[in-house]
Amino acid sequence: MFRILFCLGLIVCQSVVFSGFIYPKYDDSLILKWWQSGVIYQVYVRSFKDSDGDGIGDLHGLTEKIEYLKDLGVGAIWLSPIFKSPQYDIGYDISDYRDIDPSYGTLDDFDKLIDESHKAGIKVILDFVPNHSSHEHEWFKKSVKRIAPYTDYYVWKDAAKNEKGERIPPNNWLSVFNSGSAWEWDEERQQYYFHQFLVQQPDLNYRCPALVEEIKNVMRYWLDRGVDGFRFDAVPALFEVENLMDEPKSSKSDALPTDYDYLDHPYTQDQPETFDMVQQWREVLDSYENKGSDVTKFFMVETYSPIDKIMKYYGTDARPGAHFPFNFFFIQQFNRQSNASKAIDIVASWLDNLPAGKWPNWVFGNHDQPRLASRLDSNLVDGIHMIQLLLPGTTVTYNGDELGMENTFIRWDQTVDNAGLNVGSSRYQLFSRDPERSPFIWNDDLNAGFSSAKKTWLPVDPSYWINNVEAQSYTNSHLKVYKQLVQLRKSKTITHGDLQLFEASEWVFGFIRALEDYPTYIVVVNLGSEYESIDLQKIRPTLPRYLRAKIYSINHSPDVKLDDEFLSSDIRLTPKSSYVLTTADIIENDTTDLK
Ligand code: NOJ
Ligand code: MG
Numbered sequence: 001m002f003r004i005l006f007c008l009g010l011i012v013c014q015s016v017v018f019s020g021f022i023y024p025k026y027d028d029s030l031i032l033k034w035w036q037s038g039v040i041y042q043v044y045v046r047s048f049k050d051s052d053g054d055g056i057g058d059l060h061g062l063t064e065k066i067e068y069l070k071d072l073g074v075g076a077i078w079l080s081p082i083f084k085s086p087q088y089d090i091g092y093d094i095s096d097y098r099d100i101d102p103s104y105g106t107l108d109d110f111d112k113l114i115d116e117s118h119k120a121g122i123k124v125i126l127d128f129v130p131n132h133s134s135h136e137h138e139w140f141k142k143s144v145k146r147i148a149p150y151t152d153y154y155v156w157k158d159a160a161k162n163e164k165g166e167r168i169p170p171n172n173w174l175s176v177f178n179s180g181s182a183w184e185w186d187e188e189r190q191q192y193y194f195h196q197f198l199v200q201q202p203d204l205n206y207r208c209p210a211l212v213e214e215i216k217n218v219m220r221y222w223l224d225r226g227v228d229g230f231r232f233d234a235v236p237a238l239f240e241v242e243n244l245m246d247e248p249k250s251s252k253s254d255a256l257p258t259d260y261d262y263l264d265h266p267y268t269q270d271q272p273e274t275f276d277m278v279q280q281w282r283e284v285l286d287s288y289e290n291k292g293s294d295v296t297k298f299f300m301v302e303t304y305s306p307i308d309k310i311m312k313y314y315g316t317d318a319r320p321g322a323h324f325p326f327n328f329f330f331i332q333q334f335n336r337q338s339n340a341s342k343a344i345d346i347v348a349s350w351l352d353n354l355p356a357g358k359w360p361n362w363v364f365g366n367h368d369q370p371r372l373a374s375r376l377d378s379n380l381v382d383g384i385h386m387i388q389l390l391l392p393g394t395t396v397t398y399n400g401d402e403l404g405m406e407n408t409f410i411r412w413d414q415t416v417d418n419a420g421l422n423v424g425s426s427r428y429q430l431f432s433r434d435p436e437r438s439p440f441i442w443n444d445d446l447n448a449g450f451s452s453a454k455k456t457w458l459p460v461d462p463s464y465w466i467n468n469v470e471a472q473s474y475t476n477s478h479l480k481v482y483k484q485l486v487q488l489r490k491s492k493t494i495t496h497g498d499l500q501l502f503e504a505s506e507w508v509f510g511f512i513r514a515l516e517d518y519p520t521y522i523v524v525v526n527l528g529s530e531y532e533s534i535d536l537q538k539i540r541p542t543l544p545r546y547l548r549a550k551i552y553s554i555n556h557s558p559d560v561k562l563d564d565e566f567l568s569s570d571i572r573l574t575p576k577s578s579y580v581l582t583t584a585d586i587i588e589n590d591t592t593d594l595k
Contacts, residue, residue, distance in 0.1 A: 021348055023392070025498040025515055032495055034123055035229070035298040035323055036359055038075015039389070039486055040396045044367050045079050045104055046090060046457060047439045047450070048399060055453035057439070059105035063113045066120050068469070072402065073486035076123035078231050080367060082110070083129075086136050088200040088418060090437075091127075092233060093134035097218040114226045123228035125298065130215055131234045132201040139214075140202055144189050152208040155194035157244065159185070172246045173268055175199075176237075178431060179422045180258040182268075196237045196268065198418055206238050206277060216284050223288055229298030232322070235278065235313070236303050239271035270309040278313055278321040286320075300361070300396075301325045304332065307353050314358045324361045324394065330387075331369050336376060339527060340509035344501045347391065347511075351499075360393030365401045371436050372398075374407040382481045382553035383525035383578030389485040390513060390523055390580065392499055400440055403469065404478040407435035408461040416458065434458055443470040476554050484551045488580065493518040504534035508573060512540060519584030521550065526573035536581075537569040544568065544583055551580040 049061030059082065069077060081091030084099045091101065100110050117124050133140060142150035159167040169183035169192055176197050183192040184199050194203045204211055219230070247263040255261040278301060285297040301313050301322040315321025329346045350360055364384055365372045373381050381404035389395050410432065412425040420432025439456050441464040442449030447456050448464035461467075472479035488494060497515035504510050507528025514520040522543070526532050536543055546565040549556075555577045566581060573579070 021344065021499075021501040023351055023499040023501075026392070026496045028496060030496065033296050034075055035296060036394055037490070037495060038123070038394075039073065039489070040076045040078055040125065040300075040394060041069065041072070041074040042078045042366060042396065042398045043080065044399055044437060045082055047437055049440065049442070050451035050453065050456070053452040054103065055451050055456040056103045057450070058103065059100070059109040059113050063109070063116050066116050066122065069117075069122055070120045071483070073483060074122065074397070076125055076228065077117065078125040078396075079127060081127045081129060081233075086134055086200070088134070088198050090417070092129050093132070093136075093198065093201045094129055095134040095136040096138075097133075098221055111225070118226070123298075124226075125229045125231055125300075126222055126227050127233060128219070128222075128230040129233045130204065131237045132195065132197060132203045135200045135202055144186055146189065149210045152205055153211045153214075155203045155205045155240070156189065156191040157183070157194070158191055171244045172263065173240075174247075174258070174260050174263055176260045177419045177422050178256075178259045194240070196234070203237070203240075206273065207242075212277070212280075216281070219281065219284050223285070223297055228295070229285070229300075229323075232278075232281070232299055232301045235301040235325075236269045236274060236305050236309070238277055239273040241267040241271065270303075270305050270312075275312050275315070275321065279315050279319045282315065282320050282322065296323075298323050304328055307349065311353050311355055314355050316355075317357065324359055326363050326396065327361050327393075328363055330362065330364050330384075331366075331375075334376070339506050340503040341506075343387070343509040343525075343527065344503055347501055360391070361396060362388045362391055362393055363396045364388055365398035365436070366396075367398065367437055368433050369436060371405055371407045372401055373404045374435075377576055378404055378406060379555050379576035380525075380527070380578075381478050382555075383527070383576065385478070385482050385485055386523045386525060386551070386553075386578050386580055387509075387511075389482075389489050390494055390521065391511065392494075392497075392513075395489070398436075402479055402482040403441065403467070403472055405438075405441065405461065406463070408438035408459060410434040410438075410458065414459060441468040443468050478554065481551060481553065485580075488521070488551065491518070491521075493521055497521075500540065502539045504536070504539060504571075505532055508532050508534050510534075510536075510539070519582050522547065522581040523578070524571060524573060524581065525578040526576055529575045531575065532573045534571050534573070535569045536571060547571075547581040547583060548585065549579050550582040550584075553578040 043062060045062060046057045048057040049065050050057050051061035051064060082100055082104045083094045084096035084101045085091045085094050100107055114124050139150050139153045143153045157170040160170050162168050169181045173182040175182040175195060182195055184195060185192050195201050196203055206212060245267050247265055247267055250261055250264045252261045285299055288297045299322055303310055303313060303325045310325050313322050313325035327350050329350055333346050354360055372384055412428055415421055415428055415432050415434055417432045417434045420428035423431050438458050439450035439460045441461060444465045448460045448468055450460060493513050493515045497513040500512040502510050508524055508526050510524040512522050545568060547568050548565060557574050
């Protein structure tokens with residue numbers, strides 16, 4: 001759908017000179033599905049709301065907070081893993097795919113959460129971990145003992161021998177969590193098993209048909225229970241080459257030989273069989289839609305792969321894959337040095353590579369990445385949300401980012417993430433993901449209202465007494481800006497309008513969303529540290545002489561008010577500030593086109 005119409009520089013369209021990239025509008029008759037129009041909000045359950053005072057967030061706590069989610073306006077929640085797990089990788093090591101971990105509640109609590117969410121018009125998406133289970137899973141225990149049908153459920157290989165005839169792993173493959181070899185010897189079975197992640201996360205074997213069917217049955221189990229879709233974890237890691245070729249050394253000079261980055265990973269990532277498996281999973285999901293319900297069962301896949309590989313996860317028209325693979329470009333490529341042209345490149349590269357008819361998405365944070373406010377700039381939070389929520393496509397928000405939550409400093413003695421613990425006290429801050437997983441900040445009560453426990457599983461951010469949901473409800477805040485943007489997203493211009501990306505100056509990135517007969521919206525974000533004055537007439541001469549601010553960042557110039565008129569040839573932006581400007585007369589209320 002998104003084919004670039006015109007290239008860089010000045011282009012001529014309907015005899016008017018526009019500057020920048022233009023992407024066409026969607027067909028008016030396109031009716032967006034729930035996963036396209038709604039915001040998908042990632043709930044890190046362990047840190048969201050603790051209802052039983054054990055310092056760990058749980059399902060009942062989350063159910064209590066549905067009102068907050070409804071008020072926020074999100075269309076779906078994606079829950080980080082809640083299945084039974086010994087928690088070596090905080091739930092990404094599942095010991096029973098068909099049960100809830102007791103620290104999060106029971107299956108009854110889960111059913112209640114689904115019911116209450118659905119009543120509130122919110123869909124529920126589960127995190128699904130197909131690449132590996134826990135070493136405590138019954139399947140693994142039986143596989144060790146070669147009990148059918150589990151014998152080949154995992155990737156088992158014989159040992160190799162060194163010159164001295166001693167046992168060594170089958171090849172040089174490394175674990176993602178920087179603990180050296182991805183192979184672990186099992187005394188009982190007298191073979192090595194493969195684990196891309198922790199030793200406690202043995203990889204499942206997708207070359208075993210019984211395992212493939214088992215996983216599909218787990219999907220069906222949760223779909224039958226009423227879930228609306230899945231986020232599939234670590235999908236590129238599903239298959240490895242069968243000839244066990246050594247992986248080549250990477251060019252990353254600061255990586256230690258035990259670090260994952262020490263090698264490139266052509267033989268353990270994005271294998272051709274993986275794309276086919278994703279298409280098979282889509283068939284399982286679509287079989288539900290075809291059963292008569294017109295409600296899509298949805299899935300998105302996690303991948304940090306190169307662009308050509310990422311796009312293959314969408315599948316083809318004949319054999320679709322994921323509804324979308326996550327777009328992490330703004331996490332991977334955008335930083336404090338990035339200017340407007342970089343922002344354009346990032347947006348354009350996704351849209352230009354998108355296969356025809358497929359749907360874009362924008363992700364700025366998750367539980368594995370430093371918080372966006374810390375990674376970029378806390379002053380830029382509103383501008384980032386304008387970009388994320390008003391570009392065409394689905395927005396995926398990590399809980400707390402709507403408040404501009406920052407990384408919490410976690411001392412070495414408080415560290416629980418094995419990705420940090422594995423590398424020792426001198427390097428843990430490079431790898432630990434604890435800082436972005438600290439408890440949600442609800443109010444200024446004990447533990448920010450997250451829990452009544454004396455000690456929570458990770459410390460609450462010390463700034464909670466001043467910065468929390470309640471405090472942000474009283475003043476002009478990131479939370480309020482976020483909510484306004486979620487509402488504006490529903491307007492026909494944003495759901496169906498065309499997109500013009502532009503660079504108003506080296507540091508002011510912007511875009512225009514326009515649709516005939518509807519108000520035009522212009523987003524301008526000052527990524528820089530200086531005061532800027534820009535001329536939008538140069539970007540789009542058909543804009544009226546005056547515009548109004550529909551939404552403005554909390555760090556906007558203090559003398560600007562919502563109903564002020566802006567001279568479109570002279571828009572002024574304080575450092576890191578941003579606006580959504582409109583051609584509509586907002587006093588007369590331009591929200592009539594909201595669905
Ligand atoms: C990606 C998940 O987001 C991360 O938290 C986890 O550690 C790995 N996959 C392994 O499952
Ligand atoms: Mg609890």
